[in-house]
Amino acid sequence: MQYRRRLSITFACLAAIATATPEIASAVPPSLESTSGAGRASSYSLAIRRPTGVVAGDVLVADLVVRVPARSSIVAPSGWTLIRRDKNDPSRVPLSQALYYKVAGPSEPSAYTWKWQPAHRVGATGGIFAYRGVDVEAPVEAHSGGYRSKSRLIVAPSTVTRSGDAALLGFFGENGTNEITGPASMTRRFDRRTKSGASTVRLRGATRIIAAAGATGDLVASISGNRSGSTIGQLLALRPAQRTAKKPPVNNVLPSITGTPQVGQKLAADVGSWTSPDALTYSYQWLRCNAAGSSCVDVSAATTQTYSLSSADAGSEIRLRVTATNSVGSTSATSSATSVVNQPSAPVNVSQPTISGTFEQGQTLKASPGTWLTVTLPTYSYAWQRCNSAGASCANISGAVGPQVQLTSGDVGSTIRVAVTAVDLGGLSVALSATGPVVAAAPSSFAPSLATPFPPNSFWARPLPANPAVDPQSADRISYWLSKAGAFDLTLRRYAVADAVATPTAPLYLIAICTYTCTLHRWGAFRIPAGTKADPGSDGHLAIFDPATGREWGMWQAQYNSTTNTWTAGSGAALDLTTAIAAPADISGANDANFPALAGIVRPEELASGHIDHPLVYETPPRAKGAARCPATANHGTDTSSLALPDGALLQLDPSLDVNSLAIPAWEKVIARALQVYGMYMRDGATGSTDLIGENTINRGDQWTTLMGWTGNYAYFSSAFPWNRLRVLAPIC
Numbered sequence: 001m002q003y004r005r006r007l008s009i010t011f012a013c014l015a016a017i018a019t020a021t022p023e024i025a026s027a028v029p030p031s032l033e034s035t036s037g038a039g040r041a042s043s044y045s046l047a048i049r050r051p052t053g054v055v056a057g058d059v060l061v062a063d064l065v066v067r068v069p070a071r072s073s074i075v076a077p078s079g080w081t082l083i084r085r086d087k088n089d090p091s092r093v094p095l096s097q098a099l100y101y102k103v104a105g106p107s108e109p110s111a112y113t114w115k116w117q118p119a120h121r122v123g124a125t126g127g128i129f130a131y132r133g134v135d136v137e138a139p140v141e142a143h144s145g146g147y148r149s150k151s152r153l154i155v156a157p158s159t160v161t162r163s164g165d166a167a168l169l170g171f172f173g174e175n176g177t178n179e180i181t182g183p184a185s186m187t188r189r190f191d192r193r194t195k196s197g198a199s200t201v202r203l204r205g206a207t208r209i210i211a212a213a214g215a216t217g218d219l220v221a222s223i224s225g226n227r228s229g230s231t232i233g234q235l236l237a238l239r240p241a242q243r244t245a246k247k248p249p250v251n252n253v254l255p256s257i258t259g260t261p262q263v264g265q266k267l268a269a270d271v272g273s274w275t276s277p278d279a280l281t282y283s284y285q286w287l288r289c290n291a292a293g294s295s296c297v298d299v300s301a302a303t304t305q306t307y308s309l310s311s312a313d314a315g316s317e318i319r320l321r322v323t324a325t326n327s328v329g330s331t332s333a334t335s336s337a338t339s340v341v342n343q344p345s346a347p348v349n350v351s352q353p354t355i356s357g358t359f360e361q362g363q364t365l366k367a368s369p370g371t372w373l374t375v376t377l378p379t380y381s382y383a384w385q386r387c388n389s390a391g392a393s394c395a396n397i398s399g400a401v402g403p404q405v406q407l408t409s410g411d412v413g414s415t416i417r418v419a420v421t422a423v424d425l426g427g428l429s430v431a432l433s434a435t436g437p438v439v440a441a442a443p444s445s446f447a448p449s450l451a452t453p454f455p456p457n458s459f460w461a462r463p464l465p466a467n468p469a470v471d472p473q474s475a476d477r478i479s480y481w482l483s484k485a486g487a488f489d490l491t492l493r494r495y496a497v498a499d500a501v502a503t504p505t506a507p508l509y510l511i512a513i514c515t516y517t518c519t520l521h522r523w524g525a526f527r528i529p530a531g532t533k534a535d536p537g538s539d540g541h542l543a544i545f546d547p548a549t550g551r552e553w554g555m556w557q558a559q560y561n562s563t564t565n566t567w568t569a570g571s572g573a574a575l576d577l578t579t580a581i582a583a584p585a586d587i588s589g590a591n592d593a594n595f596p597a598l599a600g601i602v603r604p605e606e607l608a609s610g611h612i613d614h615p616l617v618y619e620t621p622p623r624a625k626g627a628a629r630c631p632a633t634a635n636h637g638t639d640t641s642s643l644a645l646p647d648g649a650l651l652q653l654d655p656s657l658d659v660n661s662l663a664i665p666a667w668e669k670v671i672a673r674a675l676q677v678y679g680m681y682m683r684d685g686a687t688g689s690t691d692l693i694g695e696n697t698i699n700r701g702d703q704w705t706t707l708m709g710w711t712g713n714y715a716y717f718s719s720a721f722p723w724n725r726l727r728v729l730a731p732i733c
Helices: 002-019 474-484 604-609 666-675 703-708
Strands: 032-045 045-049 059-066 081-087 096-102 112-117 122-132 140-151 152-158 165-174 187-194 199-211 219-223 229-238 250-253 256-258 266-270 271-274 283-291 306-308 317-325 330-333 347-350 355-356 362-367 372-375 381-386 404-405 415-424 428-431 487-490 497-501 542-546 551-556 560-562 567-570 570-575 615-620 651-654 678-683 689-692 714-716 724-729
Touching: 002 250, 032 187, 032 199, 045 122, 059 165, 059 199, 059 229, 081 140, 081 229, 096 140, 112 714, 122 187, 122 355, 152 165, 165 219, 219 229, 250 330, 250 570, 256 317, 266 428, 283 666, 347 428, 355 381, 355 415, 362 381, 362 415, 415 551, 604 666, 604 703, 615 666, 651 666
Parallel strands: 152 229, 487 689, 497 542, 615 678
Antiparallel strands: 032 045, 032 122, 045 112, 059 096, 059 122, 081 096, 140 152, 140 229, 152 219, 165 199, 165 229, 187 199, 250 271, 256 266, 266 306, 283 317, 317 330, 347 372, 355 362, 362 404, 381 415, 415 428, 487 714, 542 551, 551 570, 560 567, 615 689, 651 678, 651 724
């Protein structure tokens, strides 16, 4: 009895909603967007998928026919409202038909599940209609339903509508599987059935639009064949949404501006208050006015919700025009003007910049910007200057624009100072440090040569530290690298580095202009021996080394023109190898990473002697997009994976690996030991393979054949080489 009482209350509430809603004299009929259905032969639940294309504000109507007794409850999914439930007399064959609705929200589940008592594993079938254009406040206009036993007719009793253009839905259920036909006045939308002995059920859903208010009359469907059974028919009328006249937006409160009217500050827009029958979108235009707030003009490209004040706004007042747009049209409203935009003063230096470090060739000096009075947090830039021994005749050192500088042989005998530029919202100011002591030459007994161009304390001759820091993603990075690395080889006669010694009697050549920014003219013309050749690969690498000065001229795409007796290069850098680790970031050097051309290359004499006493360099396909890793100053990668390695990436072979026990050729063991002690740095990109870079001995005889017996362009590593035992180290410079 308690269950029936609840049903009566539900029906009464629905009737009250329908009664309280005023008639809609003019409306657009609701539109059926989609349907879905489901059936199960023996279960205590039924899941029906959400119809396609459902959006917020759609009205969903579900009807289920279930072979449960009248006293058994049916539990609807969350958000569904029971409209009515019609069922058999308790003495008849168990059959219930329940009708529900819900208004779709912004996020709906993919399916809805109704449940009943697990003791009743019975047949059930049902469907869902998705309607648009229904009055979401009171969607139920009218409804009816009725049960018949031992009948070949399914009768949905007449109901009365009070609105024209209502959608009428009919649901016709039976406890059999024979085909249901009709009603002729309605359009069939779905027909679902399930067949399993005593759990057989079938349900048809049909619709039509009611043009005028009034009684619908009984709507009758029939069961084909001679068999009769228990049947239930139900009707539901959905009330159409009222059609209202729409108008453009109306502004109630003007837009306003928040923020400080000062150069460098950001202003923000408040749209104000608007009235509109439907959703609004807003657009913005900031205006620059005179000091009286008039003669305003649009600020170019200032069309977002915020605006950053620049020096062009100083002395002006700012207004904001907001345009509100709905489905009918647009309306604009303009804010009051700000006060006059203020221009703050430039930074003031309180204590001058200072320099720390040892004033000696090869050492690094660091600058402290000093103390400044500023309006906002300043940014600093640096320009290092070389002066004479008396601290006068100072000039900027090319490329020395960071907070630290490494002293070179060109600084010996000079003094050094730094100019610091402080920038804030008020502008910029420059302050100079005091000059330091005269730069001393680095003490060294090192005698450079083509075979050993770097001094023993150079970065490019230094072993790795005993316990270097390992990249936290090392294992994943190595796995990703190996998946794209291709075959492994050592370059010999193509894509290697050809080199030659600048002898005192060799011809002088000046390469002042390259395809890309280069510094090959840094010390003017330099000597290239007659007959010198670049590597024949498309990269055309060539390194010219002067042992007397420790200088290198590293070139990419170097070419000699015998007709004009000139040398050209696509890019390159002149470097002092006694101090340089890499070319500056704004230079296109001899390779992508801006390393010295002679850095890390493998020579035949090293493999023949059984040891390599310096780091190696390599080029590989998967290079990360983004910043380079020290010691590289440039990166040309395009791989967007977070596991890809950039130019400069340092790899080390596991130092605990017993290289002698490996089943690899002797020359590969020499390289393996070098990778344990010194590691290798990524220098360039490659296509289809990973190359360790060797010397092309084209300018000093065919040493690869003489010393190693190799005649091809590349020496390929055996498949047993332990590339998977490499690890990625954190930068050590």
